[in-house]
Amino acid sequence: MRYSGFRVLQQAMTGHKGWQPAWRDPDPKPHYDIVIIGGGGHGLATAYYLARQFGQANIAVLEKGWIGGGNVGRNTTIIRSNYMLDGNEPFYEFSLKLWEGLEQDFNYNAMVSQRGILNLIHSDAQRDAFTRRGNAMILNGADAELLTAEQVRREYPFLNFNNARFPIKGGLAQRRGGTVRHDAVAWGYARGADRRGVDIIQHCEVTGFRIENGICRGVETSRGFIGAGKVGVAVAGNSGRMMAKAGMRLPIESHVLQAFVSEGLKPVLPGVITFGAGHFYCSQSDKGGLVFGGDIDGYNSYAQRGNLPVVEDVAEGGMALFPGLGRVRLLRMWGGIMDMSMDGSPIIDRTHIDGLYFNGGWCYGGFKATPASGWCFAHLLATDTPHPTATAYRFDRFERGRMIDEKGMGAQPNLH
Amino acid sequence: MIIHHPFLGPCDAQEFTYLGDASLIDRPDGVTEGAEAAFYNYQYLRDNPAGLHRELWFHEQGDRSWLVVTRDTVTHEITSVELARDVARAKGRSA
Numbered sequence: 001m002r003y004s005g006f007r008v009l010q011q012a013m014t015g016h017k018g019w020q021p022a023w024r025d026p027d028p029k030p031h032y033d034i035v036i037i038g039g040g041g042h043g044l045a046t047a048y049y050l051a052r053q054f055g056q057a058n059i060a061v062l063e064k065g066w067i068g069g070g071n072v073g074r075n076t077t078i079i080r081s082n083y084m085l086d087g088n089e090p091f092y093e094f095s096l097k098l099w100e101g102l103e104q105d106f107n108y109n110a111m112v113s114q115r116g117i118l119n120l121i122h123s124d125a126q127r128d129a130f131t132r133r134g135n136a137m138i139l140n141g142a143d144a145e146l147l148t149a150e151q152v153r154r155e156y157p158f159l160n161f162n163n164a165r166f167p168i169k170g171g172l173a174q175r176r177g178g179t180v181r182h183d184a185v186a187w188g189y190a191r192g193a194d195r196r197g198v199d200i201i202q203h204c205e206v207t208g209f210r211i212e213n214g215i216c217r218g219v220e221t222s223r224g225f226i227g228a229g230k231v232g233v234a235v236a237g238n239s240g241r242m243m244a245k246a247g248m249r250l251p252i253e254s255h256v257l258q259a260f261v262s263e264g265l266k267p268v269l270p271g272v273i274t275f276g277a278g279h280f281y282c283s284q285s286d287k288g289g290l291v292f293g294g295d296i297d298g299y300n301s302y303a304q305r306g307n308l309p310v311v312e313d314v315a316e317g318g319m320a321l322f323p324g325l326g327r328v329r330l331l332r333m334w335g336g337i338m339d340m341s342m343d344g345s346p347i348i349d350r351t352h353i354d355g356l357y358f359n360g361g362w363c364y365g366g367f368k369a370t371p372a373s374g375w376c377f378a379h380l381l382a383t384d385t386p387h388p389t390a391t392a393y394r395f396d397r398f399e400r401g402r403m404i405d406e407k408g409m410g411a412q413p414n415l416h
Numbered sequence: 417m418i419i420h421h422p423f424l425g426p427c428d429a430q431e432f433t434y435l436g437d438a439s440l441i442d443r444p445d446g447v448t449e450g451a452e453a454a455f456y457n458y459q460y461l462r463d464n465p466a467g468l469h470r471e472l473w474f475h476e477q478g479d480r481s482w483l484v485v486t487r488d489t490v491t492h493e494i495t496s497v498e499l500a501r502d503v504a505r506a507k508g509r510s511a
């Protein structure tokens with residue numbers, strides 16, 4: 001069923017009795033051409049683009065829980081393409097362009113809202129660094145705008161401009177950045193893939209790979225063996241644990257990141273803001289809640305919850321920037337497991353095992369990457385060659401000294 | 417999280433800085449055959465287990481000792497704390 005304004009009207013007249021489930025609930029077939037492990041944003045987008053863009057039809061997505069129950073449904077929904085390095089920026093700009101046409105493309109309202117993102121500047125050195133980043137963005141066809149403190153004040157008058165330690169000296173704005181309804185992204189891709197014949201199989205945990213003579217023949221699951229011509233892994237925070245079953249050690253550690261949402265408020269925050277002197281960022285959801293977060297907790301974790309010191313740190317950052325926050329009550333907080341890579345950048349690559357492909361290492365920034373990650377992984381699975389914007393995301397870049405380290409932190413995952 | 421320091425008793429994990437997997441104690445020999453591959457493994461690859469994890473914590477806001485903490489990455493429960501020095505000595509790595 002195609003969704004449209006007319007359909008909503010028609011259903012309203014007939015008591016909304018005609019809606020159908022947005023995707024089927026099929027039993028797994030014994031064999032698929034391509035099996036994707038992980039029904040998060042990246043796995044579902046990969047299946048969608050394989051079917052829509054690369055003409056593949058015999059595909060399954062295997063999800064151990066329910067689709068959208070992982071990080072795709074836990075993130076703070078920010079999209080942007082404000083990276084600096086050559087290996088990254090073309091990829092993230094490709095992603096932002098895909099976001100711009102996504103809802104028409106998969107016929108689903110994902111509430112893509114280009115309300116803009118503003119990275120605040122608090123020192124002269126930071127202004128220099130952001131100017132350089134803005135120029136790198138423009139060179140790669142993205143938009144970037146350097147704002148003075150006065151320009152920032154016009155848009156965000158309620159911020160603390162006179163904080164003695166961290167005065168606001170300006171900002172780097174990307175007007176095309178913004179937020180997207182994260183659950184709807186999972187659902188939209190799922191529905192779009194399902195309509196093109198992809199089997200989305202929930203409550204099906206992959207427990208191992210069947211590898212014969214260096215070739216991956218399929219996967220062992222909680223619902224039996226499923227044969228596959230090719231297997232693509234997109235399990236985000238579970239990457240290390242999954243690939244260990246294929247005997248691989250990854251340049252990845254799993255860490256927990258927390259996020260917070262306040263009670264609903266009238267519109268106060270027009271776009272996304274980030275504090276440049278500590279780690280705090282905030283936007284307002286369409287329901288009115290302030291959605292905010294900060295640093296990862298900093299130690300290896302597979303628990304989808306964090307500890308109180310980060311809560312304190314985020315609250316302090318928020319109060320330093322946005323003192324009005326102090327009167328707002330917190331509604332909910334939660335955590336998700338991040339696949340933190342050794343240079344803070346992702347991997348979309350073949351493995352040394354034939355037929356086994358890997359997509360991971362997204363750290364805390366993989367939501368914005370969802371469309372491009374799906375497209376590029378589909379490209380790799382379908383053609384065995386990397387997409388032009390994802391050629392740098394190789395496994396062997398660490399061995400060859402080709403790290404893509406935006407922050408210049410070195411091989412220390414909890415600092416990226 | 418509370419880390420039970422062998423000398424100082426219970427300490428808030430906030431007093432510590434986290435480095436990572438305790439295998440970082442096993443720094444390879446830089447002048448032997450195959451050192452390059454050994455360093456790649458050492459520096460970049462991790463077991464990243466879901467479950468018990470031996471890891472290095474530095475008591476930066478305290479006595480500045482390095483500890484090897486055994487912690488469950490699924491529950492955050494800490495089951496043992498040793499001085500990294502003792503662990504390294506037992507491996508014959510430290511005087």
Ligand SMILES: Cc1cc2nc3c(=O)[nH]c(=O)nc-3n(C[C@H](O)[C@H](O)[C@H](O)COP(=O)(O)OP(=O)(O)OC[C@H]3O[C@@H](n4cnc5c(N)ncnc54)[C@H](O)[C@@H]3O)c2cc1C
Nearest residue numbers: 038040041042064070071072075076078206336366367368
């Ligand atoms: C609190 C928080 C805030 C964030 N904020 C942002 C943000 O503002 N902007 C941004 O760009 N990014 C953000 N991120 C990061 C982003 O959410 C992730 O990088 C991205 O969602 C990861 O890709 P995914 O959607 O495919 O992951 P997931 O949704 O986690 O998908 C992986 C799926 O694999 C499944 N799986 C795992 N193991 C198996 C198995 N053995 N068998 C079958 N299935 C399995 C899991 O159940 C899961 O559903 C944030 C993350 C968190 C936690």
